[in-house]
Amino acid sequence: MLETLVNGLSRGAIYALVALGYTMVYGILGMINFAHGEMFMLGMFASAFALGALGSAGLVSVGLTLPIAILVAMALSAGFGAMNERMAYRKLRGAHLLAPLTSAIGMSIVLQNFVMLSVTKGKKDFPQSVSAPLADTRWSIGPLNISALQVLILGSTFVLMIGLWFVIQRTRLGIALRAVAQDRTMASLCGMKVDHLITWAFMIGSALAAAAGTMVAMYQGVIRFDAGYTLGLKAFAAAVLGGIGNIPGAVLGGLLIGLAEDLTTSAVGADWKHTSSFALLILVLLLRPRGLLGERVADKV
Amino acid sequence: MKPFHSKLTAAFAVLALAGCQKKADTIKIGLAGVQTGSDGEIGAAPIRGSQIAIDEWNAKGGVLGKPIETVNRDDEGKPDQAVAVANELVSAQVCAVLGHFNSGCSLPASDIYNQAGILQLTPASTNPTITERGLPHLFRACGRDDQQGVVSAAFAFDSLKVTQVAILHDKTAYGQGLAEAFKKSFEAKGGKAVVFEGVGSDELDFRASIAALKAAGGQAVFWGGMYKQGGPLYKQMRQGDFKGALLGGDGIYETELIKTVGPKADSVFITFGPDFNGLPVAKPFLAAYKAKYGQEAGGYAIYGYDAANVLLLAIKKAGTTNADTVSKMLRSQEWPTLAGSISFDEKGDLKKANYVIWTIREGKFAVR
Numbered sequence: 129m130l131e132t133l134v135n136g137l138s139r140g141a142i143y144a145l146v147a148l149g150y151t152m153v154y155g156i157l158g159m160i161n162f163a164h165g166e167m168f169m170l171g172m173f174a175s176a177f178a179l180g181a182l183g184s185a186g187l188v189s190v191g192l193t194l195p196i197a198i199l200v201a202m203a204l205s206a207g208f209g210a211m212n213e214r215m216a217y218r219k220l221r222g223a224h225l226l227a228p229l230t231s232a233i234g235m236s237i238v239l240q241n242f243v244m245l246s247v248t249k250g251k252k253d254f255p256q257s258v259s260a261p262l263a264d265t266r267w268s269i270g271p272l273n274i275s276a277l278q279v280l281i282l283g284s285t286f287v288l289m290i291g292l293w294f295v296i297q298r299t300r301l302g303i304a305l306r307a308v309a310q311d312r313t314m315a316s317l318c319g320m321k322v323d324h325l326i327t328w329a330f331m332i333g334s335a336l337a338a339a340a341g342t343m344v345a346m347y348q349g350v351i352r353f354d355a356g357y358t359l360g361l362k363a364f365a366a367a368v369l370g371g372i373g374n375i376p377g378a379v380l381g382g383l384l385i386g387l388a389e390d391l392t393t394s395a396v397g398a399d400w401k402h403t404s405s406f407a408l409l410i411l412v413l414l415l416r417p418r419g420l421l422g423e424r425v426a427d428k429v
Numbered sequence: 430m431k432p433f434h435s436k437l438t439a440a441f442a443v444l445a446l447a448g449c450q451k452k453a454d455t456i457k458i459g460l461a462g463v464q465t466g467s468d469g470e471i472g473a474a475p476i477r478g479s480q481i482a483i484d485e486w487n488a489k490g491g492v493l494g495k496p497i498e499t500v501n502r503d504d505e506g507k508p509d510q511a512v513a514v515a516n517e518l519v520s521a522q523v524c525a526v527l528g529h530f531n532s533g534c535s536l537p538a539s540d541i542y543n544q545a546g547i548l549q550l551t552p553a554s555t556n557p558t559i560t561e562r563g564l565p566h567l568f569r570a571c572g573r574d575d576q577q578g579v580v581s582a583a584f585a586f587d588s589l590k591v592t593q594v595a596i597l598h599d600k601t602a603y604g605q606g607l608a609e610a611f612k613k614s615f616e617a618k619g620g621k622a623v624v625f626e627g628v629g630s631d632e633l634d635f636r637a638s639i640a641a642l643k644a645a646g647g648q649a650v651f652w653g654g655m656y657k658q659g660g661p662l663y664k665q666m667r668q669g670d671f672k673g674a675l676l677g678g679d680g681i682y683e684t685e686l687i688k689t690v691g692p693k694a695d696s697v698f699i700t701f702g703p704d705f706n707g708l709p710v711a712k713p714f715l716a717a718y719k720a721k722y723g724q725e726a727g728g729y730a731i732y733g734y735d736a737a738n739v740l741l742l743a744i745k746k747a748g749t750t751n752a753d754t755v756s757k758m759l760r761s762q763e764w765p766t767l768a769g770s771i772s773f774d775e776k777g778d779l780k781k782a783n784y785v786i787w788t789i790r791e792g793k794f795a796v797r
Contacts, residue, residue: 131640131669132637132640132641135636135637135640136637138636139634139637244465249465249466249467249469249470250467250469250470250657250685251467251657251660251685251689253688253689256691263664263668264667264668266668266670273670275668344634347634348633348634348661348665349633349660349661349664349665349689350633350657350660350661350689352467352633352657354466354467354631355633357631358631389637390636390637390640393626393637393638393641394637394640394641394644397624397625397626397641398597398626398627398628398629398632398637398638399600399626399627401637402629
C-alpha cells in the first residue's frame with residue numbers, strides 16, 4: 129500500500145511539473161500550448177545526449193554529471209519554448225484563438241518528427257550508468273520502501289516548485305508576469321515588454337517540463353520521440369483538474385491524477401487507470417467547473 | 430485553374446495506362462508492415478529479409494520469366510493506416526502481399542486483399558483470429574499465439590515450477606491475444622493467474638502493476654506485448670525488488686531488448702522459432718543481410734526471407750500469379766525454408782509450429 133502511494137506520488141510529481149507549464153501559459157495568454165508535451169520529450173533526449181557527451185569526456189561522477197545534464201536539458205527546452213512562442217504564437221497574436229492553437233499542434237508534429245528522423249524511430253536507452261545506481265539504491269523505513277530515484281524525483285520537484293513560487297511572488301520578473309496575466313493592455317501601457325514576458329513564461333514552463341523529462345527518462349530507462357503525447361495529455365488534465373491558470377492547482381491536480389492512477393491499478397487493475405483519472409477530472413469539473421483551486425482568477429499566472 | 434486540372438487528369442490517365450502496361454512485364458509483390466514508429470526496428474526486419482530473397486530471384490531472372498517488382502508500404506503499426514496501405518497495394522495491382530507485421534494490422538488488411546483476390550502471406554502476425562475467418566488466400570509463415578502460449582505455459586509450470594503467475598499485456602490484438610492464450614494453457618496445467626491486466630501500448634512505468642503483483646503473490650510475469658515495453662518492465666521488476674522471471678512471446682525477440690535489460694539478464698524466457706545461427710544453410714543469407722543493411726539479421730528477417738522464397742516458389746510451380754491456383758499450390762506440398770521444411774493446413778496456418786524457448790546468454794539470444 130505504501131509502495132503504491134510512493135509510486136503514485138512520484139508519477140504525480142512529474143505530471144505536476146509538466147502541468148505547471150500549461151497553467152503558466154494559460155494564465156498569461158488564455159491559450160493552451162499544445163506543443164508543451166514536446167518540450168518534455170526534448171528534455172529527455174537533451175539530458176540523455178548531455179550525459180553521453182559528459183561520459184565520453186571522462187566525467188563519471190553522477191553527483192556532477194546529472195545536475196549538468198538537467199541544466200542543459202532545461203536550457204535547451206527553454207530555447208525551444210522561446211522558439212515555439214515566436215513561431216507559433218507571436219505571429220498570430222491578433223488572430224482568432226484557434227489559429228495559434230493549430231500552429232502549436234503543427235509545431236508539436238514538427239518537433240516529434242524532427243527527433244524521430246534525426247535520432248531514432250525506435251527507443252533509445254537512457255545512460256544506465258546514471259539511472260541504474262539511483263534506481264537500485266533502495267531504503268526500507270518500516271513498511272515504506274523507496275528508491276533514491278524516487279527521493280530525487282520528489283525532492284527536485286519540490287525544489288523546482290518552491291523556486292517557481294519564489295520567482296512568481298518575489299522577483300521583478302514574477303511581478304511583471306502577474307501584471308501581464310491580469311491585464312495585458314495595461315501592463316503594456318505601463319511600459320512592460322509584454323512579448324518579452326510572454327516568451328519568459330514559455331521558457332520557464334519548458335524548462336520545468338525538461339526537468340520532468342529527465343526524471344521520467346531515468347525512471348523508465350528508455351526514451352521515445354512520442355513520449356510527450358500521452359504525458360502532455362495527462363499533465364493538461366492535471367492542470368485543468370487543479371484549475372487552469374492556477375499554480376498550486378497544477379501541483380495539486382498532478383499529484384491527484386498520479387495517485388488516482390496508481391491506486392486504481394493496485395485496487396482494480398491497470399485496465400481502469402485512465403478511466404479513473406479522467407472520471408475524476410469529469411467529476412471535479414461537474415462540481416467545480418473552474419477546477420479545484422480555480423476561483424482565484426486574479427492570481428492566475 | 431481549369432486547364433491545369435484537365436492537364437492533371439490527362440497525366441493521371443497516361444500514368445494509369447502506363448501502370449497497366451507495366452503489369453504485363455513485371456510481377457508485382459507488395460511488401461507491407463510497420464517500418465517507422467516504435468515497432469519500426471523489429472517490423473523492418475522481415476521486409477528487408479523478403480527484399481533480399483526477391484533480389485536473389487531477380488538475379489536469377491525473376492519468376493515466370495518476368496522480373497519481380499516490389500511495392501513497399503509502411504503501415505506504421507496502426508490498423509487504420511494498414512487499411513490505407515492495403516487499398517494502395519490493391520490499386521497498385523500487386524499479385525501477392527508479404528505482410529503485415531502486427532496482428533492488429535493484418536486483421537483489417539486481410540479482408541481487403543481477400544476481396545480483391547490478392548494472396549497474402551504474413552511472416553509475423555500470430556493472432557489466432559487471423560486465419561480463423563476462413564479467408565481462402567491468407568497464409569502465415571509463423572506460428573499462432575495459442576501455440577506459443579502452450580509452449581510458454583508448459584515451460585513456466587514444468588521447468589520454472591511457477592504456479593502463480595502475473596499476466597500483463599499491451600491491449601493490442603497481438604499482446605492481449607497472446608496473454609489470453611498463455612492464461613488458458615497455464616490454467617489448464619493447474620496454475621493460477623493472480624493478475625491479468627492490460628496496461629496500454631504506450632505505458633512505460635509499470636511500478637504500480639509490479640507492486641500489485643507482488644502483493645498478489647505472483648512468482649513470475651508473463652508479458653503479452655512488444656520489446657519496447659518488455660525491456661523497461663523487466664528492469665522495473667528488478668528495481669522493484671521482484672526476483673521472478675519474465676516470460677514473453679516472439680514480440681520481445683529483438684536485440685534492442687537486450688540493450689535495455691543488459692547482457693546479464695538471465696531470467697528472460699521467450700518463445701520463438703528454432704535457432705538458425707548455427708545452420709550452414711542460413712550463412713549466406715545472414716552475410717547478405719549484414720552486407721546490405723549493416724546490421725545483424727534479427728529473428729524476423731529470416732521469417733521474411735523464407736516467406737518470400739515460399740511464395741515465389743509456389744508462383745513458379747503454379748505457373749501463374751492467380752491467387753486461387755497459387756493458394757492451392759501452397760496447401761499441396763511441403764516447402765523448404767532455412768528453418769526446415771514447412772507446410773500449410775486448410776486455414777493457412779503452419780501444420781507444425783516450431784516454437785522453442787529462448788533466453789539471454791552472454792548478451793545474445795540463445796536457445797535454452
